[in-house]
Amino acid sequence: MMPFLFPFTYISQPDLTTCCRFFKGIKVFQFSNKTMPPEMKTLLDMEQVESVWPDPSTCLSFEAALAETERWAQSHRLGAASYAKGYKDRIPFFNASSVSRIRQDIRRADQQASTAGSDENEIITAYIFLYMAQAFDIQNQTIVQKLQQHASMEKTLYAELRGDTPLAHRDQIEDSSDTAQFMLLDRLKAWSRVWMASGDSRDLFVTMRPAVILLIQEHLLQNEDCIQIATVPPIDKEGQTTHQPYQDLWSYCHKLAFTDLARIRESGLLDTYTPSAAPSDGMQLYLLPGIKPQQLFDRFVGGAHAIKTCTPKSTDAINTVIGLLGPHGA
Numbered sequence: 001m002m003p004f005l006f007p008f009t010y011i012s013q014p015d016l017t018t019c020c021r022f023f024k025g026i027k028v029f030q031f032s033n034k035t036m037p038p039e040m041k042t043l044l045d046m047e048q049v050e051s052v053w054p055d056p057s058t059c060l061s062f063e064a065a066l067a068e069t070e071r072w073a074q075s076h077r078l079g080a081a082s083y084a085k086g087y088k089d090r091i092p093f094f095n096a097s098s099v100s101r102i103r104q105d106i107r108r109a110d111q112q113a114s115t116a117g118s119d120e121n122e123i124i125t126a127y128i129f130l131y132m133a134q135a136f137d138i139q140n141q142t143i144v145q146k147l148q149q150h151a152s153m154e155k156t157l158y159a160e161l162r163g164d165t166p167l168a169h170r171d172q173i174e175d176s177s178d179t180a181q182f183m184l185l186d187r188l189k190a191w192s193r194v195w196m197a198s199g200d201s202r203d204l205f206v207t208m209r210p211a212v213i214l215l216i217q218e219h220l221l222q223n224e225d226c227i228q229i230a231t232v233p234p235i236d237k238e239g240q241t242t243h244q245p246y247q248d249l250w251s252y253c254h255k256l257a258f259t260d261l262a263r264i265r266e267s268g269l270l271d272t273y274t275p276s277a278a279p280s281d282g283m284q285l286y287l288l289p290g291i292k293p294q295q296l297f298d299r300f301v302g303g304a305h306a307i308k309t310c311t312p313k314s315t316d317a318i319n320t321v322i323g324l325l326g327p328h329g330a
Helices: 013-019 038-045 056-077 080-086 098-116 119-162 170-175 184-198 210-218 244-258 261-267 293-301 305-309
Strands: 026-029 049-052 204-207 227-232 283-288 320-325
Touching (some): 013 320, 026 184, 184 210, 204 244, 210 320, 244 261, 244 283, 244 320
Parallel strands (some): 026 049, 204 320
């Protein structure tokens, strides 16, 4: 009864609190127990976040590839001289045959890439990208929190010296915490590849960022729609003492995913939660009728490998249902 967070692999405590106003928790992709950041381990201990892991062999491949990537990055951070020193035996920089040698190395690398471009390599590459994006999100959140703490201390100091004088730039600091626009399409491509390989047929996907919905709308065909079909209010605190409200909401989303649009209109499901265009703290539900989740995410992968790893089944959802959690669901 947990939806999948996309296209991110890290969820902050405020976003998790928002999610738990509608669901018991949320599922997120992780990469390896050795590389899991402490922030995610803390959330996993709360049992409100369920981590989805790759198989053990993929974890080992990811750890090895990540270590190699970090060594490569370290050699480049030390400068060109260090990089040349480390590769002096492989590329004769000061040899008369250096041009032909470099051409040969490039040609050999291209041949290896064409034969080694397997599903596993592409998935490992996607995991590494998502891992780096996750590290960026955590680092950015830490910086923003420190800026907010500094602004709060400065505001207190102004209050003590001059009375209640708010800082004009405090809201700007808070707004800078949203990094959803940073390489969003690349995040969605990498996340889609990993999800397609996982074989998971989750009924519902949730995101905290409106930019994700806009990006999906840009990748729809002319005869396809992304419909805001409902606005779900948060489950009240009294309702959280039982599982029934969560089950009712999950059942509603499940029916949307497995019912064609014509029957949805006839069944009265649209009357359950009235769509609202006004900003609220509710969850905006978007329906992509006639587009299975596998078909939606496959178009972001852009290759034949994903089709082999996650072929739609007759028991899979016939529509894609996406929840945009408030207060972003304007």
